Amino acid sequence: MSIPRLLVVDDDPEIRSMLTQFFQQNGFIALPAATEDQVHGHLKSGRIDLILLDVMLGDENGVEICARLRREQDVPIIFVSALSADHQRMAGYEVGADDYIAKPFNPQLLLARVRAVMQRARRTPSLAYRRRIRTFRFGGWVYDGKRDEVHAPDGYQVSLSQRETALLKVLLANPHIPLTRDEIAAALDVTGSGDKPEAQGRAIDVLVGRLRSKIEANPKDPQMLRTARGVGYVFACDVAVEDEA
Amino acid sequence: MSIPRLLVVDDDPEIRSMLTQFFQQNGFIALPAATEDQVHGHLKSGRIDLILLDVMLGDENGVEICARLRREQDVPIIFVSALSADHQRMAGYEVGADDYIAKPFNPQLLLARVRAVMQRARRTPSLAYRRRIRTFRFGGWVYDGKRDEVHAPDGYQVSLSQRETALLKVLLANPHIPLTRDEIAAALDVTGSGDKPEAQGRAIDVLVGRLRSKIEANPKDPQMLRTARGVGYVFACDVAVEDEA
DNA sequence: AGATCAACGTAACATGCTGTAACAAAGCGC
């Protein structure tokens, strides 16, 4: 392979040039971009091997940009977030980013991550089919990311609806962290159309209730999917994660 | 890992420079900070591996600062308190500090604690996933921190509301120490939103009454949850604590 | 002792949040 070409997308000029220079000094061809339009321009005009994308691009939501890029072209994307709180939360969003890195980052770690993602991208036949495949184990239960199935402690398979599965995945990605209804709704909508910004009645409550009825031994006294009164919901259960392929 | 970078937060210039110099002589990069703003500045501008935070920062409450920092970024925090009474009290506050150290401290002990916390932080994937899990035993009763349940001496499970449980935990963390209503209220709010600074009627009294009615054999003549007339309430009962994983 | 007053206990009420059944709308396969 020739010299890897990398696109640095950030609206802060300082960070942008800092990152660009850093990668150039480390043997990459690094191109700066400040807006989504510029990104599209670069993608059309030449080969790009990887995109470093800031989560907060001005008032634009990086998550949505990522989803759009993914729909359009098959480029590995690494998210860069200012807050590690975002960072954790990102894991729940099914936007298909290949990795997440929180600022401030250790330069060596950043390089390692970038190389790892590019390695992986090279090995994998078609990026478009790639997603984060992860298997979660929690209190006897298993969510098998490969088959997108949920198995009860007794081994039987439980059938969850799409929405219920999505909710479960958001929760599994954020164990012990209280999530507000808005945050959950945002995470769920990213997979879909992504254009329902505000409040939507009690949809989340009902969804939570339905999921409880399927995965809680005693739905009236939930042990895992607890409610955080005045806040939202928490997944109060330790979760083991296995990344696959 | 490179040289560890440490932030010393204290509003007393003397202690601040004393600590800073001490750590610098022991191979750390130690940065002084006097206010929360300065802390945020340092966090934004560069890597910080650990924060040493004074409990009393002027009139600001260190506990709340800690909670805010935790929400924002994932840095290990060690509390430093002037009074060991505070020290004990801290244990009840669920702020997620990684350790507590009382002044005056043994320099070697301090170093050891700092190194231990940094070790732990390195091993642990994400600090935010960590919580203090503790089980308390008091006069036949058991509070099981893992399941967040309370069991009566006869083995039956007692159902406490969230608020009642929170109150119980504050009391258990401070046995034999009279707590004022303000202190209790502060401790209870830290877990929540953290933005109800002042007096709130008789809420604490009523809450105490409700807890008594559930855990006292004879609520009219409380043996554990005693009132300290003119002060507040005391948990007059020996408590055994077990920390878990 | 008795009077007095502040602190405390608690029942009753007010409010807000949550769980959920029932219904409606939308999507899907046949």
Next chain:
DNA sequence: GCGCTTTGTTACAGCATGTTACGTTGATCT
């Protein structure tokens, strides 16, 4: 089109929590 599933909406009931009001207790002074 028809039946089935999924998902969102609404309405109502129940619970958790804070507030108020009033009776009781306990300390202090005379």
